[in-house]
Amino acid sequence: MQNFVLDAFDRKILTILQNDATLSVSEIAERVGLSQTPCWKRIKRLEQEGVIDRRVAILNPERLGLHVTVIVAVRTSHHSDEWLQTFADGVSQIPEVVEFYRMSGDVDYLLKVVARDIADYDRIYRKLTKVAPLHDVSSSFAMQEIKSTTALPLGS
Template structure:
């Protein structure tokens, strides 16, 4: 990966791509004050440098029937590489787990899970508890999504 220096034009370009990654190059170029070829070259440079990892479609969870968001706090008595590998691979195989973090503090791991409803989450929970031995699992159900974004701050 090359080391990349970002200028104001790169930042404007990335902000636009975070809003709509499907925007045509000509429209992107016009909005940032470049011609299409230099704009395309900037995007390619940012991709090569790993600043732009990939471009994806964001789906509407509600319309897909995945209206329940659960934050799952996991504590374990095992802190060895073998256990972590088994747990990480098992959790990665559960598609409803959309985010997975190793934490500091009281909780060892935090998962964000999407589900259709409470019985569907119970099905997912049962899968999770079969992955590896867990000391404690605590589930918190989101009552309201107040802010959710994939856009990173670029200032």
């Protein structure tokens, strides 16, 4: 897939939307120095080209009682496409898994899990280990969140 070329206006629009996607087109246009119609056309083009994937509300996990963040490292001795499909489908059905990556190196998969507490994580862990045969599952509990963002670096 080819990279999409952004100009200065596109980068400004995307920076604003990454921080607050609820702003009106007129507010965004004013902030970037465009009139409404050209700004709206740029936003629509960025959506059509897939640069803007979706717009979401970012929730506060603490306010929702999700006090534990766990990084789970998974190792497996199974590497077939069929096994991966089974594992990916099963993990995707666990809503507490909020990020899921296939890795290079010593760890095969990394998952980010949110849970209410340790007992809740144990419930999630037991569900995870039933999805497919696993060689090793190692859980690391986050002590403090230092940085968390959904904003991507846009360069200059």
